[in-house]
Amino acid sequence: LSNRLNDPALFRTQSYIGGAWTGGETSFAVDNPANREKIADVSDVGEAGAQAAIAAASEALKVWRKTSPFERARVLLKWHQLIQDNTDDLATLITAEMGKPWREAKGEIAYGAGFVEWSAHEAARVHGETLPVPAPGARGWTIRQPVGVVSCITPWNFPAAMITRKAAPALAAGCPIVIKPAPETPLTALALAELADRAGFPDGVFNVICGDATKLGPVMTGAPEVRMIGFTGSTEIGKLLMRQAADGIKRVALELGGNAPFIVMDDADLDAAAAGVAQAKFRSGGQTCVSPNRIIVQASIADEFVSRLEAKISSVKAGDGFAEDSDIGPLIHDEAVARVDALVKKAVAGGARVVVGGQPLADELGGSFYAPTLIDGGNFDLEIARSEIFGPVASVYRAQNEDEILQLANDTPYGLAAYLYTRDIGRVHRMSEGLDYGMIGVNAPMVGSASTPFGGMKQSGIGREGGKWGVEEFTELKYVLLAGV
Numbered sequence: 001l002s003n004r005l006n007d008p009a010l011f012r013t014q015s016y017i018g019g020a021w022t023g024g025e026t027s028f029a030v031d032n033p034a035n036r037e038k039i040a041d042v043s044d045v046g047e048a049g050a051q052a053a054i055a056a057a058s059e060a061l062k063v064w065r066k067t068s069p070f071e072r073a074r075v076l077l078k079w080h081q082l083i084q085d086n087t088d089d090l091a092t093l094i095t096a097e098m099g100k101p102w103r104e105a106k107g108e109i110a111y112g113a114g115f116v117e118w119s120a121h122e123a124a125r126v127h128g129e130t131l132p133v134p135a136p137g138a139r140g141w142t143i144r145q146p147v148g149v150v151s152c153i154t155p156w157n158f159p160a161a162m163i164t165r166k167a168a169p170a171l172a173a174g175c176p177i178v179i180k181p182a183p184e185t186p187l188t189a190l191a192l193a194e195l196a197d198r199a200g201f202p203d204g205v206f207n208v209i210c211g212d213a214t215k216l217g218p219v220m221t222g223a224p225e226v227r228m229i230g231f232t233g234s235t236e237i238g239k240l241l242m243r244q245a246a247d248g249i250k251r252v253a254l255e256l257g258g259n260a261p262f263i264v265m266d267d268a269d270l271d272a273a274a275a276g277v278a279q280a281k282f283r284s285g286g287q288t289c290v291s292p293n294r295i296i297v298q299a300s301i302a303d304e305f306v307s308r309l310e311a312k313i314s315s316v317k318a319g320d321g322f323a324e325d326s327d328i329g330p331l332i333h334d335e336a337v338a339r340v341d342a343l344v345k346k347a348v349a350g351g352a353r354v355v356v357g358g359q360p361l362a363d364e365l366g367g368s369f370y371a372p373t374l375i376d377g378g379n380f381d382l383e384i385a386r387s388e389i390f391g392p393v394a395s396v397y398r399a400q401n402e403d404e405i406l407q408l409a410n411d412t413p414y415g416l417a418a419y420l421y422t423r424d425i426g427r428v429h430r431m432s433e434g435l436d437y438g439m440i441g442v443n444a445p446m447v448g449s450a451s452t453p454f455g456g457m458k459q460s461g462i463g464r465e466g467g468k469w470g471v472e473e474f475t476e477l478k479y480v481l482l483a484g485v
């Protein structure tokens with residue numbers, strides 16, 4: 001794999017702790033899901049590595065919290081520049097270890113780099129306020145300070161962006177970080193660490209540790225020096241980490257699972273809506289927490305909409321992410337293919353119809369592939385409507401009116417992203433107010449950007465990433481009262 005990189009030094013297999021590359025006693029394999037070939041052995045630094053990283057971060061906190069925000073911004077902007085300059089190599093690592101098409105991986109780097117640039121500028125805008133206070137001759141004001149050492153645990157579906165979206169605002173706010181990437185995608189994370197090293201963060205400010213989550217996780221959540229835990233991943237692990245954080249009353253920022261409704265009303269621009277489904281559904285092969293999970297269409301237009309979707313989805317091509325004509329890559333591994341296939345089979349047994357696709361392509365294409373799929377006529381009790389599909393399967397449901405659609409859309413423990421296609425301004429307001437979701441795309445199939453708040457309600461999470469909110473999450477608000485002026 002290093003031969004494919006313009007800069008082979010970005011290929012790293014050891015952890016980055018306290019400014020030094022550190023190995024471990026054991027290692028784990030990283031595979032390319034498009035062909036199941038091993039591409040790297042990455043060191044597992046174990047509990048001792050996690051402890052060393054936290055110790056280094058605690059030491060670095062003394063320096064980084066007192067570093068001027070302008071200086072913090074300068075280093076972040078350097079990192080941003082280096083990420084941009086190395087876009088092709090970072091995208092190559094993403095495609096090799098995660099599978100998404102190379103041009104989409106480049107898009108992820110642009111998106112992920114955006115958080116670094118935005119956070120750098122935001123560093124200088126963290127400030128307190130003066131307040132009216134009741135006592136005569138007194139003054140009151142607030143200051144915002146870094147919360148302290150932050151542990152971040154990230155998933156494999158956006159190997160770069162899930163790291164920058166947490167690391168950049170934390171660093172901007174003055175918090176050193178210890179990041180544990182997903183075991184499927186450590187190489188992108190370690191390349192980002194190499195670039196952070198070149199950008200010149202002081203030793204210990206930026207740490208990436210790799211290894212067994214069940215060993216590293218408890219240290220990352222339990223160490224008294226850690227004041228906050230940032231996590232993106234499954235709701236199940238989010239709950240576990242929140243329980244672990246409870247012992248130390250640590251702050252948590254959690255981005256968890258979703259069950260996004262994609263609502264198409266009878267007045268919608270159907271071509272735009274069909275294009276929107278295809279775009280939102282097949283990004284990362286459908287393996288994102290904001291992927292449309294339930295396409296809820298007003299019954300009067302449903303047949304017409306399904307035929308437009310059929311035309312769109314029939315032309316989506318699965319293949320190796322390095323091949324130019326691939327629209328979607330493989331799923332992350334064979335278990336993911338088996339899980340998606342089981343959901344589709346159960347839906348069919350429950351009365352749904354496969355319109356396009358509906359089968360694994362693993363044998364044909366030699367990796368963990370599943371066919372881009374459209375199913376129609378399912379009901380809301382099916383497992384495919386209740387759980388996160390996390391694969392390239394679009395499933396259409398019918399409903400009658402606004403009230404019924406809102407009730408169905410909200411009938412889930414999740415509340416991350418929702419999509420609404422309508423041209424009626426009254427509906428836009430009524431329905432966006434009625435949807436219990438943290439982000440709503442109206443006639444828009446993508447909601448995330450560096451300047452806007454990303455996060456969920458209900459069991460989809462706590463906290464917001466992006467915008468000024470993303471940086472504020474990593475600060476403590478302190479109040480000072482001065483008497484006797």
Ligand code: ADP
Pocket residue numbers: 153154155156180181182183213214216217218232233234235237238240
């Ligand atoms: P997925 O099923 O999509 O892999 P997970 O929530 O299991 O989602 O994984 C997201 C991240 O959480 C990964 O970095 C993974 O290693 C980590 N993780 C999994 N189990 C634990 C655990 N017990 N403690 C800490 N982190 C964990």
